[in-house]
Amino acid sequence: MGNLTHVTINFDTSHLIFPTLIGCILGLLGLAIAIRDRRAIAASGAHWRDILGRMDKPRFFGTLALTIAYFSAMVPVGDIWPNTGMGFLLCSIPLVAGSGLLFMRERSLRKAVPLMIVAVAAPVLVWWLFTDLFFLTLP
CATH class of the missing domain: 1.20.58 (Methane Monooxygenase Hydroxylase; Chain G, domain 1)
Structure with a gap:
């Protein structure tokens, strides 16, 4: 029961928590966009030419x-x-x-x-x- 109030911090890797979390969230959002726009992404090169032209x-x-x-x-x-x-x-x-x-x-x-x-x-x-x-x- 005493271990519930004991916190151990590994300073060698503790700074990697937020970048990893943000990377996972961005990956999931990218996957959601890819699923939503899968028809336009798989379509002809006109879609990509339009995007690259306006970018x-x-x-x-x-x-x-x-x-x-x-x-x-x-x-x-x-x-x-x-x-x-x-x-x-x-x-x-x-x-x-x-x-x-x-x-x-x-x-x-x-x-x-x-x-x-x-x-x-x-x-x-x-x-x-x-x-x-x-x-x-x-x-």
Whole structure:
């Protein structure tokens, strides 16, 4: 009965819970879309030509590159300061700033300054919530 209140955290793998969970959810959503649109997906190449013709390629591939860079850099940066969440914090600030600039229609200094404030403030707030209030480790 005493084991019910005992919690053991494996710090080597604890940071992998949320990415794995999010990956599974995205996989299930992709499968649901594939099942729903199976006729259009299996149809002739006209469907795909239409999609690729209308797609905003710079934003799509930019977002893909930012996401891959974010997840690839988070653990190595976090290994410099283990169990502090610095990997999350120091990689999230450029991700938020980069994705905000990528999706911004008009890139002026007047519009970029609030974005940069949010790019710093939001990850710092989330990092503080997870580390100090919830006592959760981040990479």
